[in-house]
Amino acid sequence: MSQSFDIAVIGATGTVGETLVQILEERDFPVGNLHLLASSESAGHSVPFRGKNVRVREVDEFDFSKVQLVFFAAGPAVTLSFASRATAAGCSLIDLSGALPADQAPQVVPEANAQVLAGLKKPFQVSSPSPSATTLAVVLAPLLGLLDLQRVNVTASLAVSAQGREAVTELARQTAELLNVRPLEPSFFDRQMAFNLLAQVGKPDENGHTLLEKRLVRELRQVMALPSLKISVTCIQAPVFFGDSFNVTLQSASAVDLVKVNAALEDAPGIELVEAGDYPTPVGDAVGQDVVYVGRVRAGIDDPSELNVWLTSDNVRKGAALNAVQVAELLIKDLL
Amino acid sequence: MSQSFDIAVIGATGTVGETLVQILEERDFPVGNLHLLASSESAGHSVPFRGKNVRVREVDEFDFSKVQLVFFAAGPAVTLSFASRATAAGCSLIDLSGALPADQAPQVVPEANAQVLAGLKKPFQVSSPSPSATTLAVVLAPLLGLLDLQRVNVTASLAVSAQGREAVTELARQTAELLNVRPLEPSFFDRQMAFNLLAQVGKPDENGHTLLEKRLVRELRQVMALPSLKISVTCIQAPVFFGDSFNVTLQSASAVDLVKVNAALEDAPGIELVEAGDYPTPVGDAVGQDVVYVGRVRAGIDDPSELNVWLTSDNVRKGAALNAVQVAELLIKDLL
Numbered sequence: 001m002s003q004s005f006d007i008a009v010i011g012a013t014g015t016v017g018e019t020l021v022q023i024l025e026e027r028d029f030p031v032g033n034l035h036l037l038a039s040s041e042s043a044g045h046s047v048p049f050r051g052k053n054v055r056v057r058e059v060d061e062f063d064f065s066k067v068q069l070v071f072f073a074a075g076p077a078v079t080l081s082f083a084s085r086a087t088a089a090g091c092s093l094i095d096l097s098g099a100l101p102a103d104q105a106p107q108v109v110p111e112a113n114a115q116v117l118a119g120l121k122k123p124f125q126v127s128s129p130s131p132s133a134t135t136l137a138v139v140l141a142p143l144l145g146l147l148d149l150q151r152v153n154v155t156a157s158l159a160v161s162a163q164g165r166e167a168v169t170e171l172a173r174q175t176a177e178l179l180n181v182r183p184l185e186p187s188f189f190d191r192q193m194a195f196n197l198l199a200q201v202g203k204p205d206e207n208g209h210t211l212l213e214k215r216l217v218r219e220l221r222q223v224m225a226l227p228s229l230k231i232s233v234t235c236i237q238a239p240v241f242f243g244d245s246f247n248v249t250l251q252s253a254s255a256v257d258l259v260k261v262n263a264a265l266e267d268a269p270g271i272e273l274v275e276a277g278d279y280p281t282p283v284g285d286a287v288g289q290d291v292v293y294v295g296r297v298r299a300g301i302d303d304p305s306e307l308n309v310w311l312t313s314d315n316v317r318k319g320a321a322l323n324a325v326q327v328a329e330l331l332i333k334d335l336l
Numbered sequence: 337m338s339q340s341f342d343i344a345v346i347g348a349t350g351t352v353g354e355t356l357v358q359i360l361e362e363r364d365f366p367v368g369n370l371h372l373l374a375s376s377e378s379a380g381h382s383v384p385f386r387g388k389n390v391r392v393r394e395v396d397e398f399d400f401s402k403v404q405l406v407f408f409a410a411g412p413a414v415t416l417s418f419a420s421r422a423t424a425a426g427c428s429l430i431d432l433s434g435a436l437p438a439d440q441a442p443q444v445v446p447e448a449n450a451q452v453l454a455g456l457k458k459p460f461q462v463s464s465p466s467p468s469a470t471t472l473a474v475v476l477a478p479l480l481g482l483l484d485l486q487r488v489n490v491t492a493s494l495a496v497s498a499q500g501r502e503a504v505t506e507l508a509r510q511t512a513e514l515l516n517v518r519p520l521e522p523s524f525f526d527r528q529m530a531f532n533l534l535a536q537v538g539k540p541d542e543n544g545h546t547l548l549e550k551r552l553v554r555e556l557r558q559v560m561a562l563p564s565l566k567i568s569v570t571c572i573q574a575p576v577f578f579g580d581s582f583n584v585t586l587q588s589a590s591a592v593d594l595v596k597v598n599a600a601l602e603d604a605p606g607i608e609l610v611e612a613g614d615y616p617t618p619v620g621d622a623v624g625q626d627v628v629y630v631g632r633v634r635a636g637i638d639d640p641s642e643l644n645v646w647l648t649s650d651n652v653r654k655g656a657a658l659n660a661v662q663v664a665e666l667l668i669k670d671l672l
Contacts, residue, residue, distance in 0.1 A: 192617070204634075234632070240575075247570045
């Protein structure tokens with residue numbers, strides 16, 4: 001006799017929420033009753049699950065005692081409004097918004113720090129990090145023992161889907177207008193996104209750093225349990241619909257053993273290592289896949305203590321929805 | 337009475353060669369007779385100059401003693417074939433192909449190391465570096481005195497125009513096919529370029545580094561006169577038609593004075609510093625302009641000895657054709 005769990009997904013009509021529901025079905029997650037929830041504007045829509053259309057209801061009116069586990073896949077404001085109601089009702093939660101502090105809901109990437117879950121008390125509260133931190137953690141985890149890591153330098157080229165459906169539509173619309181030599185009128189983005197690169201995603205603080213960049217540093221340090229790791233990060237908006245890409249330089253204190261690095265990446269869970277000489281791309285490799293693609297593994301041009309890698313992953317799937325479901329798969333052993 | 341010079345441009349039908357001819361006209365360069373040259377396939381075309389169409393002739397048959405200065409704006413093979421014939425005829429040359437060794441034809445970026453020209457003997461031989469090295473040198477030059485520079489980390493997102501007209505046409509064709517939901521058949525690039533990022537430009541060597549990356553390191557060290565500077569570089573192909581972008585992290589040995597850095601960038605020639613909080617983009621800012629745009633000037637998130645900047649410049653114009661003409665403007669004082 002197999003156990004099943006009643007589950008709620010908040011933000012079920014968003015790109016991440018919808019993918020999350022799809023992954024629950026694909027991976028035969030033991031779902032009993034599935035409650036799909038959203039803000040009042042999105043309530044009334046339906047999302048397919050196991051051959052049926054499940055109606056999305058308003059989160060405001062939901063009785064959290066009906067479920068054992070809830071995924072928060074809406075914005076931080078929604079998490080902050082409803083997380084305490086969920087836990088008060090005895091319901092465990094996995095938050096994808098980054099709203100909860102690490103001491104309340106630790107950031108977990110199963111390939112990197114699954115052991116953190118063992119120390120939690122019921123009802124469980126876990127955070128699934130930002131797509132960038134998740135992707136980086138999956139690849140850094142198997143390398144940590146091989147490097148005397150001094151510094152990480154990341155240029156993250158993010159897909160527009162990170163900003164939701166409106167951003168995806170806008171890139172398509174701008175591109176079509178330009179190809180048809182019609183005047184460009186940017187709406188979602190404040191300037192031309194098609195055939196362009198935007199050096200900043202979101203407003204920077206007074207020191208020039210964006211929220212996304214600070215979140216990546218904070219979350220990656222927490223997942224890797226390296227609170228003072230030096231991380232330099234720039235998040236760029238690329239004219240790509242789906243799939244984030246990362247150019248990463250890892251600085252070690254001593255020469256890097258590339259044979260061991262390649263072997264570790266080859267053996268690690270959640271990673272597909274592309275053969276030397278080739279490289280992975282967001283479209284064609286990462287999008288729709290359950291792994292982080294890694295390529296261009298190489299030392300510095302004349303610095304043997306430098307390790308360079310190129311990563312790409314599906315930001316909606318591997319970076320967000322799948323990671324949350326992987327956390328849930330580990331949690332349910334102790335959920336009841 | 338003003339002096340004028342007879343000039344040849346080899347590779348006059350390419351993107352860089354054509355722009356070079358246009359810049360000679362725009363800047364009222366004292367051109368007497370202009371000889372436009374190319375390989376036999378391109379000979380017979382015409383390029384406009386001062387209201388006339390100048391016919392492009394075969395380089396093979398050219399008598400270099402007819403001119404005082406020649407620009408080599410074709411590939412390295414053409415430079416290697418004809419450079420010695422040009423100098424034997426007493427003709428000075430500026431090479432944009434990277435084919436000549438530094439001790440024969442030093443790399444010069446006027447904003448960074450114009451003083452090198454004073455040490456040369458006639459006929460002059462000068463190299464104009466790759467667009468990436470040129471752009472980086474323009475911005476590093478005014479900063480060197482302010483930093484105890486330990487390391488430079490560069491992620492270069494290159495425009496397809498770096499690979500010539502065929503690459504530009506191919507990005508447009510692929511994009512149109514995808515928007516019209518037609519099957520994609522890549523031709524110039526070996527995979528989908530539209531809405532994608534390619535992590536490698538050209539074939540890598542056995543250590544994983546491409547020619548472009550090694551050229552950037554070699555040229556930048558030479559122009560900055562820092563032969564052992566640690567430079568980590570990755571050149572990526574972005575789905576952008578014109579304009580290269582660079583995410584740059586400079587590691588200093590001590591805390592960086594951002595006020596002084598901003599003041600130095602504000603005062604430096606060849607640079608347009610964008611106001612704090614904003615950032616420049618290839619399309620809309622850099623393309624068609626004579627300066628390198630700089631933005632996102634900031635220290636590390638919690639490392640005051642780290643300096644981050646975002647650069648973008650017109651790869652064909654500022655990165656190549658204009659730099660060569662600027663070198664020529666300095667050379668002609670001593671040309672006759």
